[in-house]
Amino acid sequence: MNIIETHSLGKSYGTTKALHDCNLAIPEGHVAALVGPNGAGKSTLLNLAVGLAAPTSGELSVLGGYRAGSLPALDGIGFVAQDTPLYKNLSAADMLHLTRNLNRHFDQAYAEARLAELGIPQKRKAGKLSGGQQAQLALTLALARRPRLLVLDEPVAMLDPIARHDFMATVLTAATDDGVSVLLSSHVLAELERVADYLIMMSLGRIQVAGEVDDLLAGHRVLTGPTAEAGRYDERTVVHVRGGDAQAHLLVRSTADDPVPRGWEAHPVGLEELALAYLREPGAAALPGPVPSWDADPAEMTR
Amino acid sequence: MTALTTMSASTLVKESADLRPLPWRRMAWVTWRQHRTPLIGVVALTGALALCLLIVGLQLHHAYAAAIACHPANSAACTATVAHFNGIGNFLTNGLLFLVVPPLIGAFVGAPLLAREFEAGTFRYAWSQGFGRWRWTLAKLVALGVVVAVASGTLSVLASWYYRPYFASGNQSLSLTTFNPLNPVLFEQRGVAFAAWTLAAFAIGALAGVLIRRVVPAIVTTLAVCGALTFATGGWLRMHYLTPLVTRGLNVPGASRIVSQWGSRGGRVVFTGPPTFPIYQQYCPAQAGLGKGGGAGSGNPLQCLAQHGFTFWTSYQPASRFWAFQWIEGGWLLALSVLLLAVTVWLVRRRAV
Numbered sequence: 254m255n256i257i258e259t260h261s262l263g264k265s266y267g268t269t270k271a272l273h274d275c276n277l278a279i280p281e282g283h284v285a286a287l288v289g290p291n292g293a294g295k296s297t298l299l300n301l302a303v304g305l306a307a308p309t310s311g312e313l314s315v316l317g318g319y320r321a322g323s324l325p326a327l328d329g330i331g332f333v334a335q336d337t338p339l340y341k342n343l344s345a346a347d348m349l350h351l352t353r354n355l356n357r358h359f360d361q362a363y364a365e366a367r368l369a370e371l372g373i374p375q376k377r378k379a380g381k382l383s384g385g386q387q388a389q390l391a392l393t394l395a396l397a398r399r400p401r402l403l404v405l406d407e408p409v410a411m412l413d414p415i416a417r418h419d420f421m422a423t424v425l426t427a428a429t430d431d432g433v434s435v436l437l438s439s440h441v442l443a444e445l446e447r448v449a450d451y452l453i454m455m456s457l458g459r460i461q462v463a464g465e466v467d468d469l470l471a472g473h474r475v476l477t478g479p480t481a482e483a484g485r486y487d488e489r490t491v492v493h494v495r496g497g498d499a500q501a502h503l504l505v506r507s508t509a510d511d512p513v514p515r516g517w518e519a520h521p522v523g524l525e526e527l528a529l530a531y532l533r534e535p536g537a538a539a540l541p542g543p544v545p546s547w548d549a550d551p552a553e554m555t556r
Numbered sequence: 557m558t559a560l561t562t563m564s565a566s567t568l569v570k571e572s573a574d575l576r577p578l579p580w581r582r583m584a585w586v587t588w589r590q591h592r593t594p595l596i597g598v599v600a601l602t603g604a605l606a607l608c609l610l611i612v613g614l615q616l617h618h619a620y621a622a623a624i625a626c627h628p629a630n631s632a633a634c635t636a637t638v639a640h641f642n643g644i645g646n647f648l649t650n651g652l653l654f655l656v657v658p659p660l661i662g663a664f665v666g667a668p669l670l671a672r673e674f675e676a677g678t679f680r681y682a683w684s685q686g687f688g689r690w691r692w693t694l695a696k697l698v699a700l701g702v703v704v705a706v707a708s709g710t711l712s713v714l715a716s717w718y719y720r721p722y723f724a725s726g727n728q729s730l731s732l733t734t735f736n737p738l739n740p741v742l743f744e745q746r747g748v749a750f751a752a753w754t755l756a757a758f759a760i761g762a763l764a765g766v767l768i769r770r771v772v773p774a775i776v777t778t779l780a781v782c783g784a785l786t787f788a789t790g791g792w793l794r795m796h797y798l799t800p801l802v803t804r805g806l807n808v809p810g811a812s813r814i815v816s817q818w819g820s821r822g823g824r825v826v827f828t829g830p831p832t833f834p835i836y837q838q839y840c841p842a843q844a845g846l847g848k849g850g851g852a853g854s855g856n857p858l859q860c861l862a863q864h865g866f867t868f869w870t871s872y873q874p875a876s877r878f879w880a881f882q883w884i885e886g887g888w889l890l891a892l893s894v895l896l897l898a899v900t901v902w903l904v905r906r907r908a909v
Contacts, residue, residue: 303684307906324575334680340590341676347589354582355685355692391681398686504854 254281254317256402256434257302261311262296271297273458275311279436279451281401283465284428286445287438288528289455290535295438296335298455299406302436304331316401322524328357331395331433335406337388341380345390352394364397371419385416392420396427403427405437409444421448421514442525454528456535466524474525476503478517491536493530504530577706578687583675583695591700594665601657602707606714612648613718620721621643623732641721642733647708654715654745658757659782661704666761667774669696670900683904690905697897699761708832712750719746723811738813739877740790747882752889757782759896766903797884800871806830806858811875820867831868839864 255278256530264272267299272294279285287295300306301313304322319326345368353359368375388408395403403424409417412554425448427433439445445452451541454462462469473492483494483501495502504522513519531537588595619641625632647653670693673679683689719742720733721727735742744753761778768774802813808814818828819835827835836844838861858868873881 300680304689305680305683322689324577324686324688327574327684327688330684332680332684334677334684336677338677338679338681343589351586351589352685353587355578355687357578357686394681443692468826549895 255279255314255318256281257315259311259313260319262298262301262308262313263310263537264301264306265309266295270458272301275458275460275486277453277460277463279434279453279463281434282315282432283451284425284435284437284449285453286449287436287453287455288422288440288445288532289438289461290532293455294339296406297458299332299404299436299438303330303404320385328419329401330404331398331400331402332404333388333391333395333406333408335410337391337408339379339391342378344376344378344498346375348379348390348394349375349397352398356398358399360399364393364534366420367393367397367423368394385412385419388412388416388420389423394424396433397425399431400433402434402436405435407438407440409439409441424448431487442528445528446524449524452524452528456532459538460537461531461538465554469527470522470524472506472508473522474505474507474509474511475520475522476505476513476517477501477520478503478514480532482514482516493534577691580691580695582833583692583699587696587699591665591669591696594668595700595703597838598661598704598707599664601660603709605654605657606711608648609711609714609718612646613714616641616644616721618716620724620732623728624724624730629730638731642731646732648718651715651719651745654711654750655741655786657708657711658750658753659779659786661708661754662757662759662761662782663775664777665700665704666758667778668763668771669700669762669765670904671765671769671771674765675771690901693904694901697759697900699818701755701758701893701897704758705751707747707753709751712745712747715750716746734811736811736813737875738794738811738873740794743794743878743881743885744786744790747879748886749882749889751788752886752893755815755893756889756896759893759900760785762900763896763903766900794881794885795873797881798873798877800873802869802871804867804869806868806870808870808872809874812872813875815871815873817868817870819861820869821865826866831858831866835861835866839866 257277257279259275261275262272262277263270264276275294275298287298289295294406297306301308302321304320304326307322313321315321315326316329316338319329340351343351349359349361349364349368353361365375371393372388373386373390379390382390390410392405392408399466405424408424409420412420421444424435424437428435437449450466452462452464452466453460464472477500480496480499480501483496483503490506492504492506495504504527507519509519509521621638623634623637623641626637628634670679675683684691685692717736722733723737724732727734737743737746744750757778760781761774764774764777764781765771768777794813795813801812803809806817816828817830818825819831820826836857840857843860844857862868
């Protein structure tokens with residue numbers, strides 16, 4: 254089952270294309286990270302997935318074929334929006350009560366145990382909690398609904414390193430112990446290596462890369478060789494060139510079995526390095542499936 | 557290369573027929589908890605005004621009862637009771653205090669309802685819960701709309717009772733103060749109009765909130781729109797709910813409200829309103845006191861104009877149409893409210909985020 258499946262999905266705000274011809278199929282059971290620079294369309298995609306926005310073109314279905322925003326979709330998706338909005342004048346206990354009233358399932362015991370564990374006083378107003386506690390409260394509300402999919406929009410962007418670590422630990426526990434699928438957008442590349450096993454990279458409103466982390470790492474290598482010869486390498490498979498005076502480092506799409514040119518060395522690539530390379534090359538794409546990617550005219554890819 | 561599953565050409569989207577929506581009663585606590593401050597404010601405001609009406613009204617009714625029960629009517633004692641009743645003028649008499657209630661409710665209950673969610677970003681929380689966004693909106697709008705309409709309806713029942721002495725039929729023969737039931741301000745707060753105005757103001761506020769998405773601008777807009785609508789209705793629209801009656805002359809029967817006056821000569825309208833200065837100057841300067849010698853003028857200038865072939869006309873709305881006008885006003889305001897609330901829910905449902 255695909256927790257999210259899109260087909261030629263597009264979203265425009267006036268004349269601005271926030272999302273363009275987006276094809277995705279994220280299978281169940283992953284912690285999927287959505288990575289891209291500001292304005293790449295990450296929030297737009299997440300808003301579409303939870304039904305807060307409607308697509309301008311194309312199709313989107315969630316949880317194995319439900320319309321985003323339909324009752325079963327709302328029922329099965331827990332969403333923590335950017336900056337974790339809560340009603341500031343309501344106490345933590347009131348937020349639990351509110352969420353329980355607004356949902357079919359709500360695990361009150363779990364939520365209360367989580368708050369106790371986190372040291373969040375139930376009587377304290379949400380607006381008086383620290384940033385980390387607010388994020389944890391919002392996450393607790395989402396998880397107590399026992400969702401099949403947890404969607405997090407920049408959940409740790411505003412948090413200090415400890416709060417960030419604790420937050421991600423909660424997410425990982427939910428994913429591994431309860432089998433919740435997770436889709437999270439993030440700027441923080443360092444976190445991803447630890448939590449994500451599925452990566453989606455976006456730039457300029459398009460999907461650049463989508464796939465399981467292990468497959469992506471196996472499908473890319475860093476080649477190191479003389480800078481003078483860098484231009485001779487088949488440019489269609491080169492994602493990014495990092496050149497020194499003598500030595501150039503090329504991130505290329507190739508597997509460990511592919512032959513390495515004479516005078517060059519091949520190394521495996523890390524997730525952060527891979528993500529950085531794609532972030533630096535907004536025009537590059539490595540998309541499998543029905544989407545034309547590296548077979549397409551290079552000029553079209555960079556448009 | 558990746559685990560991306562093969563995609564069919566067209567994604568099949570299941571519909572949600574197998575899942576029943578959550579029961580509406582779940583929204584009762586939610587609405588109360590989130591809006592109890594403005595709700596308590598509404599109850600406090602209408603309660604305080606109701607208390608004023610009750611306390612001052614008892615004195616007023618007491619004075620009125622004394623005035624009409626007094627016998628013989630032309631005795632000095634009775635003249636004194638009538639003077640006492642006529643002399644009662646307090647902060648409630650002109651009714652202006654009530655005129656601000658619907659706009660205030662619209663601005664402070666209606667406008668922030670959705671504007672605050674947008675401003676704080678909490679709509680992203682509220683609308684991704686299992687209840688569903690348009691049902692969440694509808695439940696809140698209906699619950700709060702009913703509460704504010706009932707609160708203001710209760711207040712207007714008390715106001716109707718309070719002002720009743722001023723509208724009694726025998727007042728004029730006893731020289732007791734009489735108000736015109738169709739006059740603006742007093743008309744709005746009696747009958748069904750007051751509750752309808754409150755509901756309409758609430759609906760205007762809610763729509764302003766979803767369109768403007770900022771609390772303070774939405775409040776200001778609501779006050780401005782409600783004010784403009786009240787003035788336009790009282791000053792012009794209400795006098796045209798039914799075709800005005802027309803009578804010859806400048807006097808109208810009873811407590812009717814004059815819509816317009818004009819004069820004609822030889823079948824042509826020569827002036828609108830009461831006779832104008834140039835008309836008097838041209839035809840009847842002496843009678844109007846505009847002669848060379850000046851002075852108080854001699855005789856009846858209108859009679860003089862009539863002798864010159866002028867006819868005066870007055871169109872008016874008789875006071876007996878009060879209830880017809882109440883239902884017309886209540887009706888269109890209710891229709892407007894339902895329309896605006898429906899547009900608000902539709903805008904939320906349309907997912908224009």
